[in-house]
Amino acid sequence: MSISTASPAAVSVFGAERVRDAAHVRGLIRQGHWTSHTSGLAHDHVQGNVVILPEVQANDFLRYCQRNAKACPVLAVSEPGQAALPTLGADIDICTDLPRYRVWQHGELVDEPTDISPLWRDDLVTFVIGCSFSFEQALMDAGIGLRHVQQGRNVAMYRSHIQTVAAGPFAGPMVVSMRPLKAADAIRAVQITSRFPGVHGAPVHMGDPAQIGIADLAHPDYGDAVEVLPDELPVFWACGVTPQAAIAQARLPFCITHAPGAMLITDLLNQQLASF
Amino acid sequence: MSISTASPAAVSVFGAERVRDAAHVRGLIRQGHWTSHTSGLAHDHVQGNVVILPEVQANDFLRYCQRNAKACPVLAVSEPGQAALPTLGADIDICTDLPRYRVWQHGELVDEPTDISPLWRDDLVTFVIGCSFSFEQALMDAGIGLRHVQQGRNVAMYRSHIQTVAAGPFAGPMVVSMRPLKAADAIRAVQITSRFPGVHGAPVHMGDPAQIGIADLAHPDYGDAVEVLPDELPVFWACGVTPQAAIAQARLPFCITHAPGAMLITDLLNQQLASF
Numbered sequence: 001m002s003i004s005t006a007s008p009a010a011v012s013v014f015g016a017e018r019v020r021d022a023a024h025v026r027g028l029i030r031q032g033h034w035t036s037h038t039s040g041l042a043h044d045h046v047q048g049n050v051v052i053l054p055e056v057q058a059n060d061f062l063r064y065c066q067r068n069a070k071a072c073p074v075l076a077v078s079e080p081g082q083a084a085l086p087t088l089g090a091d092i093d094i095c096t097d098l099p100r101y102r103v104w105q106h107g108e109l110v111d112e113p114t115d116i117s118p119l120w121r122d123d124l125v126t127f128v129i130g131c132s133f134s135f136e137q138a139l140m141d142a143g144i145g146l147r148h149v150q151q152g153r154n155v156a157m158y159r160s161h162i163q164t165v166a167a168g169p170f171a172g173p174m175v176v177s178m179r180p181l182k183a184a185d186a187i188r189a190v191q192i193t194s195r196f197p198g199v200h201g202a203p204v205h206m207g208d209p210a211q212i213g214i215a216d217l218a219h220p221d222y223g224d225a226v227e228v229l230p231d232e233l234p235v236f237w238a239c240g241v242t243p244q245a246a247i248a249q250a251r252l253p254f255c256i257t258h259a260p261g262a263m264l265i266t267d268l269l270n271q272q273l274a275s276f
Numbered sequence: 277m278s279i280s281t282a283s284p285a286a287v288s289v290f291g292a293e294r295v296r297d298a299a300h301v302r303g304l305i306r307q308g309h310w311t312s313h314t315s316g317l318a319h320d321h322v323q324g325n326v327v328i329l330p331e332v333q334a335n336d337f338l339r340y341c342q343r344n345a346k347a348c349p350v351l352a353v354s355e356p357g358q359a360a361l362p363t364l365g366a367d368i369d370i371c372t373d374l375p376r377y378r379v380w381q382h383g384e385l386v387d388e389p390t391d392i393s394p395l396w397r398d399d400l401v402t403f404v405i406g407c408s409f410s411f412e413q414a415l416m417d418a419g420i421g422l423r424h425v426q427q428g429r430n431v432a433m434y435r436s437h438i439q440t441v442a443a444g445p446f447a448g449p450m451v452v453s454m455r456p457l458k459a460a461d462a463i464r465a466v467q468i469t470s471r472f473p474g475v476h477g478a479p480v481h482m483g484d485p486a487q488i489g490i491a492d493l494a495h496p497d498y499g500d501a502v503e504v505l506p507d508e509l510p511v512f513w514a515c516g517v518t519p520q521a522a523i524a525q526a527r528l529p530f531c532i533t534h535a536p537g538a539m540l541i542t543d544l545l546n547q548q549l550a551s552f
Contacts, residue, residue: 183481183482183483183484183487184480184481186482187466187478187479187480187481187482190463190466190467190470190478191466191467191470191478194467194470202463202466202467203463204460204463205459205460205463206459206462206463206482206509207459207483207509208459208507211459211507231484231487233482233483276552
């Protein structure tokens with residue numbers, strides 16, 4: 001199943017005037033009217049990466065997130081067995097409110113359903129982890145162009161050689177996203193993203209990719225390559241794919257994540273995450 | 277006359293326990309006991325670049341500073357003919373309180389006295405302009421090493437091809453200071469110096485020097501060259517030498533500045549300039 005760019009079709013499905021209403025969009029996703037990327041939907045609102053684990057692994061995973069908060073900023077953790085996430089939206093039902101899920105068994109992808117109600121269990125705990133969509137919106141609002149957005153591509157992501165701090169079975173490299181920026185925009189981007197510690201915060205690196213173990217920017221490990229022009233610096237942020245890589249490496253008997261790009265749309269506004 | 281690094285000798289002149297007291301240090305300078313660099317003296321306190329001009333040029337110069345605030349952040353402007361700067365220190369007498377001055381006629385350096393009382397006129401206006409010592413202290417307090425400080429050198433400064441916005445006779449290139457930093461420190465330095473808009477604020481450039489018209493980092497236009505290691509980025513800040521370059525270019529019939537590195541020590545604390 002392919003996941004294509006959402007925005008133009010989304011407007012026709014949702015109506016341009018309602019595409020900014022998080023609860024409305026979430027309701028349509030719940031009813032199965034949208035099974036693709038959430039990029040551009042309800043774009044003033046915080047979207048989140050989702051990880052659903054049995055309670056027996058949840059404590060280790062929460063410790064992993066705490067120890068690697070820049071890559072794994074936790075926006076909410078559910079009660080075991082509860083599909084609600086009341087701090088993120090009064091009506092959220094995590095079994096139905098993502099456009100598409102990924103079901104994993106022993107580290108292997110086994111299914112990509114649009115509803116996980118049949119798989120729900122009393123011991124499952126949901127983690128919602130901040131995502132770079134929030135700070136990308138702040139960058140664009142400040143007039144900083146993002147090439148992958150302009151070109152309708154997914155952001156380029158790489159496994160760095162920066163190691164995360166392990167907790168229980170969870171470990172592995174920090175995955176970073178890269179955005180090419182001119183120096184003045186890179187400086188401004190440090191300022192802007194520093195205001196958003198809950199969605200990865202300031203960059204972790206800029207300049208020479210080899211210093212963080214990236215051999216070739218033209219071959220990202222996830223997402224799509226974008227060109228870096230001669231007058232640009234590659235700027236690297238900790239990425240929410242990091243916990244997914246740690247989960248894959250842990251080869252858990254069972255877990256569920258969102259499908260790439262098909263995020264949970266919350267009622268929080270991106271600006272509510274700004275720290276000053 | 278050579279101006280050498282102040283700190284070790286300063287301690288023996290002033291006594292280690294009093295070297296942090298701005299008014300005490302200023303009093304000793306006033307009495308002629310110190311005629312050199314102020315680097316490291318009263319280091320919790322704001323130090324300032326000084327420009328003293330006839331009132332007939334002062335309005336143009338103030339407009340020049342306003343239009344180029346990143347390079348020329350004005351901390352105080354005196355009343356014409358008044359040697360006092362009460363917002364910077366109750367007892368300041370600008371005629372005596374710098375270790376050494378430079379007297380300029382038609383753009384030429386004609387004298388470097390330690391007291392300008394004989395030259396004082398009723399039409400002279402004093403400008404005190406923020407200096408990078410303030411943010412350097414904040415960087416070092418955050419554990420970021422500065423190579424020129426470690427090596428006891430003056431910071432490396434370059435005429436960039438970034439043009440300032442002219443006002444009256446004042447114009448010319450932005451002079452930038454350069455500090456080599458590893459990427460993580462460069463990112464942290466953007467965060468820290470952004471808090472100090474009154475002393476040049478965030479960097480204006482990082483990475484490729486050629487993009488701002490600097491052909492060779494090994495040959496600074498002012499100050500001392502420092503090595504940039506392979507894993508470092510050169511990081512560039514707007515520099516308080518910019519207004520001096522504009523004044524030299526204007527070839528004013530008469531003006532006075534501080535001698536390089538021999539700054540006005542004020543009663544303000546560096547932390548009072550932090551914007552958040």
